[in-house]
Amino acid sequence: xxxxxxxxxxxxxxxxxxxxxxxxxxxxxxxxxxxxxxxxxxxxxxxxxxxxxxxxxxxxxxxxxxxxxxxxxxxxxxxxxxxxxxxxxxxxxxxxxxxxxxxxxxxxxxxxxxxxxxxxxxxxxxxxxxxxxxxxxxxxxxxxxxxxxxxxxxxxxxxxxxxxxxxxxxxxxxxxxxxxxxxxxxxxxxxxxxxxxxxxxxxxxxxxxxxxxxxxxxxxxxxxxxxxxxxxxxxxxxxxxxxxxxxxxxxxxxxxxxxxxxxxxxxxxxxxxxxxxxxxxxxxxxxxxxxxxxxxxxxxxxxxxxxxxxxxxxxxxxxxxxxxxxxxxxxxxxxxxxxxxxxxxxxxx
Numbered sequence: 127x128x129x130x131x132x133x134x135x136x137x138x139x140x141x142x143x144x145x146x147x148x149x150x151x152x153x154x155x156x157x158x159x160x161x162x163x164x165x166x167x168x169x170x171x172x173x174x175x176x177x178x179x180x181x182x183x184x185x186x187x188x189x190x191x192x193x194x195x196x197x198x199x200x201x202x203x204x205x206x207x208x209x210x211x212x213x214x215x216x217x218x219x220x221x222x223x224x225x226x227x228x229x230x231x232x233x234x235x236x237x238x239x240x241x242x243x244x245x246x247x248x249x250x251x252x253x254x255x256x257x258x259x260x261x262x263x264x265x266x267x268x269x270x271x272x273x274x275x276x277x278x279x280x281x282x283x284x285x286x287x288x289x290x291x292x293x294x295x296x297x298x299x300x301x302x303x304x305x306x307x308x309x310x311x312x313x314x315x316x317x318x319x320x321x322x323x324x325x326x327x328x329x330x331x332x333x334x335x336x337x338x339x340x341x342x343x344x345x346x347x348x349x350x351x352x353x354x355x356x357x358x359x360x361x362x363x364x365x366x367x368x369x370x371x372x373x374x375x376x377x378x379x380x381x382x383x384x385x386x387x388x389x390x391x392x393x394x395x396x397x398x399x400x401x402x403x404x405x406x407x408x409x410x411x412x413x414x415x416x417x418x419x420x421x422x423x424x425x426x427x428x429x430x431x432x433x434x435x436x437x438x439x440x441x442x443x444x445x446x447x448x449x450x451x452x453x454x455x456x457x458x459x460x461x462x463x464x465x466x467x468x469x470x471x472x473x474x475x
Contacts, residue, residue, distance in 0.1 A: 127230060129404070131395055132172065138462035139249065141215060142166050142168045142169050142212060143166060143212045143213065144164065144165075144167050144169075144173065144207040144208065144212060144213065144214035144384065145164045145165050145166055145214060145215075146162060146163075146164040146205070146207060146214050146215070146217045147163050147164040147165070148162075148164070148386045149161070149162050149163075149205065149217055149219055149441040150436070151382060151424065151435070151436040151437050151438055151439050152219070152220060152221065152437055152438070152467070153219065153220035153221070153437065153439075153467060154219070154220070154221060154424070154438060154439040154440055155196065155221070155222035155224075155438070155439075155440035155443075155456055155458075155465070156195045156196050156197065156198045156224070156400070156404065156462045156463075157195065157196065157198075157213075157420070157440055157441040157442075158195070158196050158423075158424060158438070158439030158440035158441070159185060159194065159195050159439050160193070160196070160205065160219060160439065161191070161192075161193050161196050162175070162191070162192040162194060162205070162207065162217075162430075163190060163191055164190060164207070164214070164229070165189065165190055166189065166209065166212070167187065167188065167189050167190060167191075167192055167207055167209055168187060168188060168189040168209055169189065169209050169210070169212065170209050170210035170211075170212065171189075171209050171210040172184070172187055172209075173187045173192050173207050173208070173209050174204065174207070174208045174209070174320070175194035175206070175207055175208075176200050176205075176206050176208070177196065177197070177200040177201075177202055177203060177204060177221060178200065178201070178202030178203075179202075180195070180199050180201075181199045182195060182196060182197050183195045183197065184303070185311070186313050192207060193429055194222045195199075196221060196293075196439075196440075200221050200288065201221060201223055202221065203218055203219040203220050203221040204216045204217075204218065205217040205218075205219050205267075205368060206391075207392060220438075220465055220466060221398045221465075222438075222440070222456055222463035222464060222465040223463060223464050223465075223466075224461055224462070224463055225243075225262065225266045225268075225455075225462050225463065225464045226243070226245065226260070226262055226268050226461060226462035226463050227458070228247075228265075229245050229246065229247050229460060229462065230246060230247045230248045230249060230395065230459060230460060231245045231246050231248065231319060231444055231445060231457040231458075231459065232246065232248045232279055232358075232359060232444055233246075233257055233279060233280040233281070233319070233359065233361055233403070233404050233444060233445050233457075234280070234281065234361070234404035234405070234406065234446060234447050234457065235281065235392040235445060235446075235455050235457050235462060236281035236282060236283055236289065236445045236447060237283075237448065237449050237455065237471075238283055238287060238304075239287060239450070240264070240282070240296065240450070241449050241450045241451060242261055242262065242263055242264065243261070243262040243296050243315075243447070243449070243455055243462065244259055244260070244262075244271065244281055245259070245260055245262070245281070245457060245462060246258065246259055246260075246278040246279065246281065246291075246397075247259075247260065247278070248277055248278055248279060249277060250278060250298070251294070251295060251324050252276070252277070252295060253276075253277070254276065256270070256273065256326065256374075257270035257271070257272065257273045257402060257464045258272045258273055258274065258275035258276075258278040258291070259271045259272040259275065259281070259289075259291065259302075262462070265275060266400060272291070272302065272306060272308060274308065275291055275293055275300060275308075276293055276295040276296060277293050277294050277295035278291050278292075278293060278304075279291070279293060279294045279318065279319050279359065280292045280318075280319055280320045280321045280359075280361070280362075281291045281321075282321045282322055282323060282329075282475075283474065284323055284327060285308055285333070285474055286303070287304050287326065288301055288302065288303060289301075289302040289304075290302070290311060290321055290329065292315070292318040292319060292320070292321050292331060293310070293318060293360070294318055294319055294334070295316050296313070297313060297314055297315040297316050297317065297318045297333075298310055298311075298312070298318065299311045299313075299318060299321060299329070299331055299341075300357070301450050306422045311341075311345070312331070312341050312345055312347065314328070314347070314412045315331045315333055315339055316333030316334075316335050316337060317333055317335055318331050318332070318333060318453070319331075319332050319333070319334045319356075319358075319359035319360045319361070320332040320359060320360040320362035321341075322362035322363055322364050322365050322370065322391075323364070323474065324368070324370070325364070325368060326343075327343050328340055328341060328342050328343065329341040330350060330362055330370060332347055332356060332359070332361070332362055332372065333360075334356045334357075334359050334360050334374065335355050336352050336353060336354065336355045337351075337352055338350045338352070338353065338360070338362075338370070338372065338406070339350055340350045344447050350370075350390050351370075351386045351390045351391075351392055352377070352392075353372060353374065353384055353386075353392055354374065355374070356374030356375060356376060357375065357376055357377060358374070358375050358401075358403075359374065359375075359403070360372055360373070360374045360443070361373045361374070361402075361403050361404050362405075362407055363405040363406060363413075365385075365407055365411070366407065366411040366472065368388055368449060369385045369386060369387055369388070370385070370386040371383060371384070371385055371386075371395060371402040371405055371413065372385075372392075373385040373399075373401075373402035373403060373405060373415060373417075374405075375402060375403060379400045379401075379418070380397065380398055380399075380400075381397070381398075381400065381401065381417075382394045382395070382396065382399070382402075383395045383396045383397075383399065383402055383405075383413075383415060383421025395413075395432065395469040396428065396432055398419075399415065399417040399418060399419060399426060399434075400417060400418030400419070400421070400423075400463060401417060401418060402415050402416070402417035402426075403415070403417065403442055403443075403444045404416045404443075404444060404445025404446055404457070405415040406446050406447055406448060406471060406472075407461070407471070407472040408448065408469050408470060408471055408472060409469070409470035409472055411426070411430070411472065412427055412428060412429060413428040413465055414426070414427050414428075414437065415427075415428070415445040416444055416445055416446060417455075419434055419435075419436050420436075422436050422439060423439065423440065423441055423442075423443070423469060424436055424438045424439040424440045424443060425437050425438040425440075425443060425446055425454075425456065438454075438456065438465065439451070440456065440463075441458070442458040442459050442460075443456055443457065443458055443459045444457050444458065444459055447471070448469065448471020448472075449471070450467050452466075452469055452470050453465060453466050453467065454467050454469065464475050466467075
């Protein structure tokens with residue numbers, strides 16, 4: 127009887143159901159974490175979190191703050207917090223859906239004009255893999271596309287729809303037609319990792335030992351810039367300002383995103399990320415970087431004032447790419463996810 131009276135009094139003073147006020151970041155993949163703020167999360171019992179009908183592990187649970195980890199089986203972004211028999215209203219968030227497994231990307235996936243997705247089975251150095259590059263069509267059917275590139279590393283498309291692939295094993299960048307015919311485009315690129323095209327269709331190649339090469343359309347090779355060597359790879363992306371953005375993870379947890387002017391002069395765009403890797407710009411010219419920010423792993427987004435925020439949470443992310451359908455393809459070191467973020471990517475330079 128006393129419990130009933132107290133319950134009625136509580137309801138008279140205000141709703142005791144869990145109330146969600148804010149969820150960050152905007153999206154996550156399996157293993158990522160959402161930080162949830164609000165009230166009444168633990169009024170009658172330890173808070174419980176679910177995504178649709180799937181229960182999620184609670185990492186931290188208090189009356190006003192919860193961290194929940196996205197389970198492998200979650201596919202619906204309908205977040206609910208329960209305390210005892212009380213449940214919050216549904217909060218909509220974005221959960222990445224796994225679309226490809228059994229691959230080994232070490233950089234961004236690449237998406238062609240039709241929306242087909244390409245990624246690598248890179249393997250360890252010198253390892254001959256059964257396929258080098260896989261193609262995933264619009265129905266998410268995945269098939270081998272190429273099988274003759276050792277340690278396929280970075281992928282990029284030009285305006286004509288030709289795919290370019292770097293090999294960190296032999297220092298070659300290969301050119302591949304839409305039909306899959308492959309030829310050597312340029313060689314002698316050292317430990318060739320990241321590649322990107324500028325607005326004039328020059329190709330840039332990052333040798334992780336410290337050199338960024340520029341290759342003209344007539345295939346003349348220039349040393350464009352030098353930066354700090356990387357233990358893993360360089361990742362390249364051209365921004366709306368015609369500058370080349372470069373990441374190269376080191377052993378530090380306080381790495382930089384570099385910005386290289388058309389003259390080859392290098393400055394620091396931002397310092398303070400953990401293991402920054404693949405990058406991409408959206409249609410609003412915001413930069414996305416696969417990295418850790420403040421110890422939280424995932425994809426970091428920068429606004430026009432260079433202010434970072436964790437946009438997507440998830441472990442082991444090495445790259446990302448935007449699709450024509452305004453989704454984001456997120457690559458870990460063995461999987462690809464589709465995140466229906468409703469964000470368009472920046473067109474090819």
